[in-house]
Amino acid sequence: MFDPQRFITDRLRAIDASGIRRVFDLAAKLDNPVNLSIGQPDFDVPAAVKTAAINAINNGFNGYTNTQGIDPLRQRVRILIGQELPNWKPADNNGTFETLITSGVSGGLLLAILTCVEPGDEVILPDPYFVMYPHLITMAGGKAVFVDTYPDFQFTADLIEPHITPRTKMLLFSSPSNPTGVVASDDTCRQISELADQHNLLVLSDEIYNDFCYEKICPHGDSNQMLTPSPAFHNDHLLILRGFSKSYAMTGWRLGYAAGPKPIIDEMTKLQQYSFVCAPSMAQLAGVAALDGDISPFIQQYHAKRDHLVSRLTPTFELATPGGAFYAFPKVPDHLGLSGSQFIEKAIDRNLLILPGNVFSNQDTHIRISYSCSDEELDRGIDILLELAQ
Structure with missing residues (x-):
């Protein structure tokens, strides 16, 4: 008798279905809920970006592109990196870094981890973490090594160093963070960069929320150039991943980019050739238009x-102030005697949709709130949270 289970690999069996999906299944009974769970912007794609995509489609730009991405977009990315990271020099100009246009930052994460992590390799990452990280590491045969960053959620060199072993290959860094919204300081970024150099480790810096930072610095002494702290300010041989999904509300367009040492990017490009093939062609042309736009009004609104x-929230909930992204990660008040998951059940009973912290963590003490919604919906959600905390 045919048994489909026989054909499913052990590496997939080792990966749990997303806890987010389970929460959404639980919430399916809700009618028009107050939704503070969404991980995407509530503003629309900028008009110029839409127009660029429509024109691309109407002009027949619908086929495959080069695997590494179209030249106009790669050139804009190189210019952007050159402006923000003057210590980075492109490989075609006597430097070391190369770029790759990816199918979203998620696609870039998959390519980077499969390229760099072998069975038995250890990857150090913070707890809490983005849901995808440990599962991609498992898929590559690696071992996720978690660093407990509670209660302030700062992923620091002092916390990381005791977890380094001869098997450690990579540090997975993300700032601003999903789910906590916490932003690493420039000192933290520098110390992590130095630690990675000391132990010959690769830093993979997920910077998808790079534009959503409310604590920017001027790393190069130019007060007109306020930037989000990054290990890349201090190290020109790490991998950075950025994208268009959050900054330009292009979550469904699947467009991102990777930049890093040419030998690694070349291998990621080879893997993309045999997997994603290329990022969506019309989205790539739209990406050029996106990088010419101004999203500062949206960032101010989210600030x-x-x-x-x-x-x-802070008079009632213990909360590490989020310095970026559009999430907060408060602790369930101790006097309630509830886990994060139990608190979520009570929230769902009140028609409020939020996510339990254990979706993003090995602990179940917190909840994730997204403030990517209208001001009115945000206040309704906060009202319910404060009532539940009594």
């Missing part, structure tokens, strides 16, 4: 939402 959320 204001962050401030409002923090001011209302």
Whole structure:
């Protein structure tokens, strides 16, 4: 008798279905819920980006592109990196870094981890973490080594170093963080970069929320260039991953880019050739238009939402102030005697959709809130949270 289970590999059996999906299944009974769970912007794709994509489609730009991406977009990415990271020099100009246009940052993560992590290799990452990280490491045959960053969620060199072993291959760094919204300081980024150099480790820096930072610095002494802290300011041989999904509300367009040492990017390109083939062609042309746009008004709106959320929650919830992204990760009040998952069940009973912290962590003490919603919906959600915390 045919048994489909026989054909499923052990590496897939080792990966759990997303806890986010389970929460959404539980919440399917809700009618028009107050939704503070969404991990995507609530503003629309900028008009110029839409127009560029429509024109590309109407002009027949619908086929495959070069695996590494179209030249106009790669050139814009190289210019952007050159402006932000003057210590990085492109490989075609006597430097070391190369670029690859990817199918979203998620696609870039898959390519980077499969390229660099072999069975038995250890990858150090913070706890809490983005849901995809440990599963991609498992898929590559590696071992995820978690660093407990509670309660302030700062992933520091002092916390990382005791976890380094001869099997350690990579540090997976993300700032601003999903789920906590915490931003690493420039000192932290420098110390992590130095630690990686000391132990010959690769830093994979997931910078998908790079534009959503409310604590920027001027690393090169130019007050007109305020940037999000990054290990890349201090190290020109790490991998950075950035994308368009969050900054330009292009979550469904699947467009991102990787930049890093040419030998690694070349192998990632080879893997993309035999997997994704290329990023969507019309999205790539739209990406050029996106990089010419100004999203600062959206960032200011989210900064204001962050401030409002923090001011209302902190008298009741223990909360590490999120410095970026559009998430907060408060602790369930101790006096309730509830885990994060139990608190979520009570929230769902009140028609509020949020996510339990154990979706992103080995602990079940916190909840993740997204403030990527209207001000009115955010206040309704906060009202419910404060009532549940009584």
